[in-house]
Amino acid sequence: MSESKNNTVLVTGGAGYIGAHACKALQQVGYVPVTFDNLSTGHAEAVKFGPLFKGDLTDRSSIDAAFQEHRPHAVLHFAALSQVGESVTDPGRYWRENVGGALNLIEATVAAGVMNFVFSSTCATYGDQDGVVLTEDTDQRPMNAYGGSKLAIEQMLADFVPKGLEAVIFRYFNVAGADPDADVGEDHDPETHLIPLVIDAIAGRRGPLTIFGTDYDTPDGTCIRDYVHVSDLADAHVKGLEWLTAGKGSRTFCLGTGTGFSVREVIDAAKAVTNAEVPHSEGARRAGDAARLVCGSERAKTELGWTPTRSDMVTMLRDAHRWHEKGSF
Ligand code: UDP
Numbered sequence: 001m002s003e004s005k006n007n008t009v010l011v012t013g014g015a016g017y018i019g020a021h022a023c024k025a026l027q028q029v030g031y032v033p034v035t036f037d038n039l040s041t042g043h044a045e046a047v048k049f050g051p052l053f054k055g056d057l058t059d060r061s062s063i064d065a066a067f068q069e070h071r072p073h074a075v076l077h078f079a080a081l082s083q084v085g086e087s088v089t090d091p092g093r094y095w096r097e098n099v100g101g102a103l104n105l106i107e108a109t110v111a112a113g114v115m116n117f118v119f120s121s122t123c124a125t126y127g128d129q130d131g132v133v134l135t136e137d138t139d140q141r142p143m144n145a146y147g148g149s150k151l152a153i154e155q156m157l158a159d160f161v162p163k164g165l166e167a168v169i170f171r172y173f174n175v176a177g178a179d180p181d182a183d184v185g186e187d188h189d190p191e192t193h194l195i196p197l198v199i200d201a202i203a204g205r206r207g208p209l210t211i212f213g214t215d216y217d218t219p220d221g222t223c224i225r226d227y228v229h230v231s232d233l234a235d236a237h238v239k240g241l242e243w244l245t246a247g248k249g250s251r252t253f254c255l256g257t258g259t260g261f262s263v264r265e266v267i268d269a270a271k272a273v274t275n276a277e278v279p280h281s282e283g284a285r286r287a288g289d290a291a292r293l294v295c296g297s298e299r300a301k302t303e304l305g306w307t308p309t310r311s312d313m314v315t316m317l318r319d320a321h322r323w324h325e326k327g328s329f
Pocket of ligand 1: 084174192193194195197209210211212213223224225263286289
């Protein structure tokens with residue numbers, strides 16, 4: 001497909017887990033996703049659905065050069081440091097790279113006259129709010145620098161609306177699974193996320209899983225999360241882009257299923273799906289973890305027309321398992 005002004009979008013972090021799946025979804029409906037990535041955690045081999053521009057968000061001139069070369073009409077901003085634990089031990093890096101990088105990107109976007117911006121935010125902006133089903137209107141009280149940096153970027157975007165910028169903000173819950181064709185999938189180093197660690201523990205690719213905390217105030221004592229399939233999330237981004245290009249304006253959407261799974265429930269489901277034991281032990285709590293993060297996605301469903309189709313635990317585990325068995329891009 002040829003690249004033209006009307007269908008080109010700049011995807012920061014397009015070489016990463018969620019960004020690569022979004023690039024596939026975008027390409028499938030006729031966009032040209034230009035990946036902007038420093039490849040610090042992303043993979044050049046994951047950039048299969050459009051061109052790669054190697055650049056760094058902390059270097060404004062490289063962002064300007066990407067706009068010059070590709071002339072996108074919208075920006076999807078995925079690139080970020082995203083490990084809760086690391087953000088507790090090295091908060092400065094999160095503020096410098098996530099917030100500083102986003103400021104460079106937003107200023108470059110506005111300077112290029114591009115006014116449609118889709119931003120990957122997180123349920124970690126809410127902090128720990130026991131028993132609450134989180135919605136777009138719930139107070140945000142982040143409890144670590146990862147959540148804090150994402151909330152700061154949400155606020156930054158609001159400050160650029162008077163300059164003409166329109167932003168769709170997606171607050172993701174726990175992203176899981178992989179492309180059903182296994183073209184792309186999750187490949188973090190180090191891997192810190194529950195589902196790939198469960199699958200690797202089953203396969204013996206690494207040691208037993210440690211359950212981080214069994215004394216939370218939840219029915220089985222382990223943390224509860226709302227898991228969403230990465231391909232459903234990618235579809236939401238296409239809808240978010242269409243929302244903006246239709247002139248519907250800035251809006252925030254939570255993306256989850258409203259159903260929470262505890263760590264023990266994920267382990268049990270993985271055992272059922274793979275017909276294999278999950279070697280694991282019980283350990284201490286991990287710093288920065290909230291007991292329960294579950295969201296209501298009514299707004300995304302009713303306003304955006306987003307319907308998750310693969311976000312049941314069995315499908316997420318099957319797709320993740322298929323990808324991890326394939327083992328490479
Ligand atoms: N978790 C765990 N052991 C691990 C990794 C994660 O018990 O080795 C737990 C973690 O404490 C959290 C849940 O699994 O309650 C999901 O963690 P993950 O890192 O996948 O996502 P997060 O919720 O931090 O975004």
